[in-house]
Amino acid sequence: MDVVTTTAVTVDLAARPVRDLNAALHAPDPAPRWRVVNPAGAHNVAVGVDAPVAVQIDGPVGYYCAGMNQRADVLVRGNAGTGLAENIMSGSVRITGSASQSVAASGCGGLVVVDGDTGARCGIALRGADVVVGGSVGHMSAFMAQAGRIVVCGDAGHSLGDSIYEARLYVRGAVASLGTDCVEKPMLGEHLAELAGLLTWAGRDEDPAAFRRYGSARRLYHFDSANHTAY
Amino acid sequence: MQLRESATFDRHAIAAIQRAADTGAYRIRGWGAKRPLPHFDDLLFLGASMSRYPLEGYRERCGTDVVLGGRHGATPLRLEVPVTIAGMSFGALSAPAKEALGRGASAVGTSTTTGDGGMTPEEREHSTSLIYQYLPSRYGMNPDDLRRADAIEVVLGQGAKPGGGGMLLGQKISDRVAAMRTLPTGIDQRSPSRHPDWTGPDDLAIKIEELREATDRRTPVFVKIGASRPYYDTALAVKAGADAVVLDGMQGGTAATQEVFIEHVGIPTLAAIRPAVDALEELGVHREVQLVVSGGVRTGADVAKAIALGADAVSVGTAALIALGDNHPRYAADYERLGSAPGYYEDFQDGRDPAGITTQDPELTGRLDPVEGGRRVANYLRVLTMEAQTIARACGKSHLHHLEPEDLVALTVEAAAMARVPLAGTGWIPGAL
Numbered sequence: 001m002d003v004v005t006t007t008a009v010t011v012d013l014a015a016r017p018v019r020d021l022n023a024a025l026h027a028p029d030p031a032p033r034w035r036v037v038n039p040a041g042a043h044n045v046a047v048g049v050d051a052p053v054a055v056q057i058d059g060p061v062g063y064y065c066a067g068m069n070q071r072a073d074v075l076v077r078g079n080a081g082t083g084l085a086e087n088i089m090s091g092s093v094r095i096t097g098s099a100s101q102s103v104a105a106s107g108c109g110g111l112v113v114v115d116g117d118t119g120a121r122c123g124i125a126l127r128g129a130d131v132v133v134g135g136s137v138g139h140m141s142a143f144m145a146q147a148g149r150i151v152v153c154g155d156a157g158h159s160l161g162d163s164i165y166e167a168r169l170y171v172r173g174a175v176a177s178l179g180t181d182c183v184e185k186p187m188l189g190e191h192l193a194e195l196a197g198l199l200t201w202a203g204r205d206e207d208p209a210a211f212r213r214y215g216s217a218r219r220l221y222h223f224d225s226a227n228h229t230a231y
Numbered sequence: 232m233q234l235r236e237s238a239t240f241d242r243h244a245i246a247a248i249q250r251a252a253d254t255g256a257y258r259i260r261g262w263g264a265k266r267p268l269p270h271f272d273d274l275l276f277l278g279a280s281m282s283r284y285p286l287e288g289y290r291e292r293c294g295t296d297v298v299l300g301g302r303h304g305a306t307p308l309r310l311e312v313p314v315t316i317a318g319m320s321f322g323a324l325s326a327p328a329k330e331a332l333g334r335g336a337s338a339v340g341t342s343t344t345t346g347d348g349g350m351t352p353e354e355r356e357h358s359t360s361l362i363y364q365y366l367p368s369r370y371g372m373n374p375d376d377l378r379r380a381d382a383i384e385v386v387l388g389q390g391a392k393p394g395g396g397g398m399l400l401g402q403k404i405s406d407r408v409a410a411m412r413t414l415p416t417g418i419d420q421r422s423p424s425r426h427p428d429w430t431g432p433d434d435l436a437i438k439i440e441e442l443r444e445a446t447d448r449r450t451p452v453f454v455k456i457g458a459s460r461p462y463y464d465t466a467l468a469v470k471a472g473a474d475a476v477v478l479d480g481m482q483g484g485t486a487a488t489q490e491v492f493i494e495h496v497g498i499p500t501l502a503a504i505r506p507a508v509d510a511l512e513e514l515g516v517h518r519e520v521q522l523v524v525s526g527g528v529r530t531g532a533d534v535a536k537a538i539a540l541g542a543d544a545v546s547v548g549t550a551a552l553i554a555l556g557d558n559h560p561r562y563a564a565d566y567e568r569l570g571s572a573p574g575y576y577e578d579f580q581d582g583r584d585p586a587g588i589t590t591q592d593p594e595l596t597g598r599l600d601p602v603e604g605g606r607r608v609a610n611y612l613r614v615l616t617m618e619a620q621t622i623a624r625a626c627g628k629s630h631l632h633h634l635e636p637e638d639l640v641a642l643t644v645e646a647a648a649m650a651r652v653p654l655a656g657t658g659w660i661p662g663a664l
Contacts, residue, residue: 022444043437048374048445063434064441068374083428083441087372102428106369108413124427125369127413144423146413163421165414221418222401223256 261579300451320346335608393457480526531618
């Protein structure tokens, strides 16, 4: 997935502000390949991009890297702070390290791949994007996730899928606890095929048969006084 | 024997207990706080006399324009009148209602606002200035709409339920509403009360920067707070980079909220304004970071009083719906069938609004003509503005923003303390040092 070629435009964030990078990426018909060096944990790198470009960021990024991404393929060679690829619409975002909390929060489409671990609330309020995590995810991941799929190759923290709607969760390792209204569901052939496709898309080689599937029991879709102790 | 009603267990309290026992469910309803509260009615203006010179009512100009959101170099909203339409969602409101609000606001040169559910093409097309709410749920949020907006309003809370998330009951989750929110049709939707990807003012500062970056710094960013701790919340919103602060008092409307929340959480609009202005003044940004006040604004007098206390503009929600036709006597028979009556209807959560405003039922929404509705909203906004001008001229002011606390007195000790103006006929401001 390395995008660096001799034709890539290089932006050194030690010498230029993030604003310059984002403005260039937002310009009409931006160059197809970009390399960002010395990000040094900067926030809001490659935010709001809506173009079929490849962006490689060499180093750690702060909050909201690749936020609201549309069509672009973003690779972070390092770790990421809060809100990686939040509200992603399409395209892909991959990081080789680990990410903090709220990965792909409210993401609508596209693919987010974290090779390492994530903090809490991975895939919170997910609305259709797909998330594949090579390591483990923190507590309250997939909270209120509405649509899309989350694949966790490691373990999941407490309250996985709390108040989940229609998102589908696949976890290979241990789940510390399930959140309200999240239940384990049968792993049928269609799910194995779906998971195999996601793993392949994310460039991973785990065996789909080693995963378990979780989703909504749909018991809280309508207010009911009998649910007063559910939350 | 003379019947005596209990002040503690009055008819409302008894009915609520009986209802709870019957149903096992708490009451969810629309509208806003109905309990008596200190409000703008408890203030009076001191018209000019010997020591102040009035302006001629029909000859001398009294400006009404306001600019919102230019602090950080974004393109600000330039409004002809300081009365905007508050955020209300498509879902809570029908598509014709959203269109009518846009038409009405645009006709008088002011803005309207989206809500928890995204931006509809109808409201964008018919709104000259459209503010895009960025909410904890992120329902319908997409960067294309973000870039189409004239301003962004990061919503932390609303006056009817500070600390609570949105709610939309299943009967209003039509196929279109469900698709916009990525939810199953017909479920009882509950929105989160916290944003999914930031916590606290330090994070909010980075989030606001993200929104600026995504819009190439062209779009102003407002922060909306429900009135509970307005001094601290306003200060922190400014610290986080807000271009304007929207302050919604507890009389602010809602489409669906637990009644116990509506009536018992938050503080009245009157009590919230001065602490927010204190924060702005202490930070040296009063009038640079604009304050937009909402929650129970009904008349031009309310507009003038809010501005005199330090607001730059006000927003109307419930009043705009009334202007559209909500609670109109022509629907008396329909209201009666629903167990209500004109002037009392509050079941915005129910989806059976006879006026076609707070419903997704195609037959009912068909009753609301957005062109006629827009005309009525525009009329109402013009009257509010002219009433406020009438008062301002009487106080000798050539612009609404020249109104000041010194122009006001209070009728009650409580209002005097909250608004920090003297009790009428005295020089006493309770609590003043």
